[in-house]
Amino acid sequence: xxxxxxxxxxxxxxxxxxxxxxxxxxxxxxxxxxxxxxxxxxxxxxxxxxxxxxxxxxxxxxxxxxxxxxxxxxxxxxxxxxxxxxxxxxxxxxxxxxxxxxxxxxxxxxxxxxxxxxxxxxxxxxxxxxxxxxxxxxxxxxxxxxxxxxxxxxxxxxxxxxxxxxxxxxxxxxxxxxxxxxxxx
Ligand SMILES: [Zn+2]
Ligand SMILES: [Zn+2]
Numbered sequence: 271x272x273x274x275x276x277x278x279x280x281x282x283x284x285x286x287x288x289x290x291x292x293x294x295x296x297x298x299x300x301x302x303x304x305x306x307x308x309x310x311x312x313x314x315x316x317x318x319x320x321x322x323x324x325x326x327x328x329x330x331x332x333x334x335x336x337x338x339x340x341x342x343x344x345x346x347x348x349x350x351x352x353x354x355x356x357x358x359x360x361x362x363x364x365x366x367x368x369x370x371x372x373x374x375x376x377x378x379x380x381x382x383x384x385x386x387x388x389x390x391x392x393x394x395x396x397x398x399x400x401x402x403x404x405x406x407x408x409x410x411x412x413x414x415x416x417x418x419x420x421x422x423x424x425x426x427x428x429x430x431x432x433x434x435x436x437x438x439x440x441x442x443x444x445x446x447x448x449x450x451x452x453x454x455x
Contacts, residue, residue, distance in 0.1 A: 275429040276402050278321060278413065282422025288429065289402050292323040294440045296390060298379055299449060306375040308390075308442060314415055315389035316396040324397045325387035325446050330380055337373045340366045379444055388446035402426065 276289040289312065296308040313324035344366040352358040386395040403411035403426040413424035439452040 274432050276404070276426050277429045278402075278424055278426045280417040280420060280422040280424055282417065283420040285417055285419070285422075285424075287321050289321065291321060291391075292402075294323065294437050296323065296440050297442070298444055299441050300375065300378075300444070304375060305439075305441065306379060307372065309376070310390060311399055312402045313389070313397045313399045315392060315394055316398075316418070317392050317394035318389060319419060320391075321400065321402070322392075322397075323390040324399065325390065326399070327380065327383070327387055329376070333373050333376050333380070337370055337377070340369045340373070344370070382444055383446075385445050390440065390442065390446070390448070393447055404428075 278287045278289070279285060292310075292312050296310050297305040298308050299305055309326045309329045310323045311326040312321055314320070315322045315324065344363055347353050347359045347363050347366075350358075353360075353363070387397065388395055389397050398415065400413060400415055403413060405411035405427055407428065410425050410427045413426060415424060416422065417424050436454065441449045441452065443449060
């Protein structure tokens with residue numbers, strides 16, 4: 271997998287960072303061992319004093335829509351004559367079913383979850399969502415937050431190199447607490 275890193279720095283002190291630290295494949299692990307996609311976004315963590323991946327719980331409507339859409343798509347096939355007679359598009363039906371199961375797990379996590387969204391590096395809830403700028407090639411863009419430590423401006427530009435790695439799997443409890451990291455596919 272190849273991803274472009276955005277460099278981030280402060281114009282007043284020697285702070286340097288980048289979007290690369292938010293890269294990874296993030297999952298919750300249920301008690302039965304099932305891994306469920308963790309919805310995240312970039313943010314600023316006031317404990318890490320850096321750009322980190324943070325949990326994002328604004329996806330409830332998206333999840334419900336996905337469930338509805340996949341149920342209708344499945345039904346469209348399973349009620350068709352060609353499916354009933356010949357089992358046509360069985361593979362698609364299975365794909366829709368997998369998606370429905372995965373989305374139901376995500377909904378389950380929403381319902382069980384007690385704590386506020388957390389920083390996925392340190393677990394702090396002292397965080398704020400920050401959109402990482404995507405300036406045109408060679409241009410510099412300012413982040414919507416300042417560097418509190420020194421009062422400087424946080425700036426961003428695309429870096430010259432691409433990150434070409436297999437992203438690690440980062441695994442968390444339902445409450446967003448880190449359990450372990452798995453490398454490899
Ligand atoms: Zn600074
Ligand atoms: Zn943190």
